[in-house]
Amino acid sequence: MNPSDIEKLAHLARLEISAETIEQTAKSITEVLALVDQLSSVNTDGVVPMAHPLDAVQRLRADDINETNQRDAFQQIAPATEDGLYLVPKVID
Amino acid sequence: MHNLTIAEISRKLQAKEFSSEEITRYFLDRIKQQDPTYNSYVTVTEELAMAQAKAADARLAAGNAPTMCGVPFAHKDIFCTNGVKTTCGSKMLDNFVPPYNATVVENYINEGAVMLGKTNMDEFAMGSSNETSYFGPVKNPWDTNCVPGGSSGGSAAAVAARMAPGATATDTGGSIRQPAALCGITGIKPTYGRVSRWGMIAFASSLDQAGVMARSAEDAAIMLNVMAGYDNKDSTCIDEPVPDYTANLGDSLEGVTIGVPKEYFEEGLNPGTEARVQDAIKQYETAGAKLKSISLPHSHLAVPAYYVIAPAECSANLSRFDGVRYGHRCDDPKDLMDLYKRSRGEGFGEEVKRRILVGTYCLSAGYYDAYYGKSQQVRRLIKQDFVDAFKEVDVIMGPTAPSPAFAFGSKGDDPVAMYLEDIYTIATNLAGLPGMSVPCGLVDNKPVGLQLIGNFFAESKLLNLAHQFQLATDFHTLAPSSLA
Numbered sequence: 001m002n003p004s005d006i007e008k009l010a011h012l013a014r015l016e017i018s019a020e021t022i023e024q025t026a027k028s029i030t031e032v033l034a035l036v037d038q039l040s041s042v043n044t045d046g047v048v049p050m051a052h053p054l055d056a057v058q059r060l061r062a063d064d065i066n067e068t069n070q071r072d073a074f075q076q077i078a079p080a081t082e083d084g085l086y087l088v089p090k091v092i093d
Numbered sequence: 094m095h096n097l098t099i100a101e102i103s104r105k106l107q108a109k110e111f112s113s114e115e116i117t118r119y120f121l122d123r124i125k126q127q128d129p130t131y132n133s134y135v136t137v138t139e140e141l142a143m144a145q146a147k148a149a150d151a152r153l154a155a156g157n158a159p160t161m162c163g164v165p166f167a168h169k170d171i172f173c174t175n176g177v178k179t180t181c182g183s184k185m186l187d188n189f190v191p192p193y194n195a196t197v198v199e200n201y202i203n204e205g206a207v208m209l210g211k212t213n214m215d216e217f218a219m220g221s222s223n224e225t226s227y228f229g230p231v232k233n234p235w236d237t238n239c240v241p242g243g244s245s246g247g248s249a250a251a252v253a254a255r256m257a258p259g260a261t262a263t264d265t266g267g268s269i270r271q272p273a274a275l276c277g278i279t280g281i282k283p284t285y286g287r288v289s290r291w292g293m294i295a296f297a298s299s300l301d302q303a304g305v306m307a308r309s310a311e312d313a314a315i316m317l318n319v320m321a322g323y324d325n326k327d328s329t330c331i332d333e334p335v336p337d338y339t340a341n342l343g344d345s346l347e348g349v350t351i352g353v354p355k356e357y358f359e360e361g362l363n364p365g366t367e368a369r370v371q372d373a374i375k376q377y378e379t380a381g382a383k384l385k386s387i388s389l390p391h392s393h394l395a396v397p398a399y400y401v402i403a404p405a406e407c408s409a410n411l412s413r414f415d416g417v418r419y420g421h422r423c424d425d426p427k428d429l430m431d432l433y434k435r436s437r438g439e440g441f442g443e444e445v446k447r448r449i450l451v452g453t454y455c456l457s458a459g460y461y462d463a464y465y466g467k468s469q470q471v472r473r474l475i476k477q478d479f480v481d482a483f484k485e486v487d488v489i490m491g492p493t494a495p496s497p498a499f500a501f502g503s504k505g506d507d508p509v510a511m512y513l514e515d516i517y518t519i520a521t522n523l524a525g526l527p528g529m530s531v532p533c534g535l536v537d538n539k540p541v542g543l544q545l546i547g548n549f550f551a552e553s554k555l556l557n558l559a560h561q562f563q564l565a566t567d568f569h570t571l572a573p574s575s576l577a
């Protein structure tokens with residue numbers, strides 16, 4: 001991993017990484033990836049990936065409305081709202 | 094009063110030897126006096142606690158109050174609490190006041206238990222030392238130069254320093270058991286899905302599990318009785334009957350077979366820790382249990398598999414923190430991308446950013462099969478090791494952590510050294526099994542934990558084995574000399 005790889009990843013993850021820390025970040029992520037590269041040494045041919053410890057399947061519920069509208073409560077903690085909408089910087093000219 | 098256990102407090106409340114208001118006030122005063130040294134609480138909910146205590150006293154007076162009614166305790170600051178700030182140890186949520194309670198929180202409210210406050214933790218539960226909290230590190234009550242372990246280090250230190258008789262906690266790779274070991278208390282991580290995760294801020298959803306920290310197995314059983322059970326709001330919660338975890342604490346150890354994995358006693362284990370753990374296992378043998386040497390051949394792959402799966406899941410879960418609906422938002426964003434990037438860049442600490450980046454990399458096109466898919470295959474091999482072992486043994490025992498509490502900063506900027514702190518605990522999370530840590534002695538005047546790993550839904554058996562050990566030993570009653 002070099003700093004330009006980290007910049008690309010940070011963009012994908014929508015994260016700002018400061019110029020002062022990018023070298024250190026690249027170094028530490030390289031170390032972590034070296035750790036996880038141990039996995040390549042084990043033969044997993046034919047092993048079914050494990051999605052749930054108890055091999056449970058996703059439970060489905062009836063297609064009923066069972067939640068009350070709490071928009072006002074949720075928007076009270078929002079950084080910026082107006083007329084029941086969340087405000088963000090302009091995205092369409 | 095601060096040395097009373099939950100069981101003792103409950104009995105005295107029911108016998109009207111003191112009121113909930115009295116014991117709650119006592120603990121609130123003690124927090125005020127002690128916590129500036131330890132930093133184990135992020136928020137102390139004094140007014141709410143006294144109101145809950147008053148209500149509990151009314152229920153106690155009316156009779157038939159539940160076991161934990163009126164008993165003070167603390168919640169890890171990862172559980173959403175209606176009207177009470179919930180930070181998850183992060184600047185990102187420094188201003189977050191949830192408009193709802195987590196199911197676990199609701200269960201304790203229904204029981205009539207009294208919340209003293211919210212405990213400090215590694216940011217978003219990512220860490221093994223409590224050095225990543227935005228609110229500063231928690232100090233280990235046994236040695237304030239040392240870490241309390243993480244990520245539930247605030248809960249562990251609060252219980253060890255007698256600032257709460259018990260606390261909730263969560264465990265994604267060892268975050269209940271490791272801090273319990275380093276602080277000399279008892280902690281249990283139940284089977285995956287045994288306790289609802291609804292309203293518990295998600296880190297790695299296939300691994301996260303809520304549990305408890307207390308001073309004894311009996312207290313842990315009392316607390317787990319309140320928390321465990323099916324919750325329709327959490328689709329990963331398992332619909333299995335919940336036993337009374339206090340019912341079988343007295344069962345004999347006669348005939349119990351303990352598996353001792355050879356991989357848990359190899360290079361890297363502190364010699365003093367090894368000696369205390371071996372002594373504890375011999376104690377079980379003396380009490381009638383049989384020992385059997387076993388092998389968990391894929392256990393060395395647990396840490397690498399975890400550090401793909403956990404970051405992958407965290408990168409997805411933490412995408413919700415975008416500065417739009419709640420949490421930290423940067424000043425004067427110039428466009429939407431700037432809002433996302435700066436809000437997240439400013440709100441998250443270095444370890445959280447590192448894991449998001451690792452997760453993003455492992456899930457990206459071209460790397461998914463080599464990292465994420467491979468890890469999930471290795472995860473099945475690790476689980477199969479345990480399934481095979483439990484055909485021959487009732488419980489597996491070994492060390493909880495490779496050494497006693499280490500000094501602040503001693504793992505420096507080396508994430509891999511820090512990650513290996515959870516080398517003995519991570520495999521149980523990958524397999525979804527219950528695990529527990531109980532104090533089993535001191536090394537250099539710092540506590541050591543014995544880890545007990547059970548089969549799926551064998552929490553009662555673990556609590557029984559831990560309780561029997563605690564009836565025969567006094568390690569769980571030891572306190573730091575500064576608190577004597």
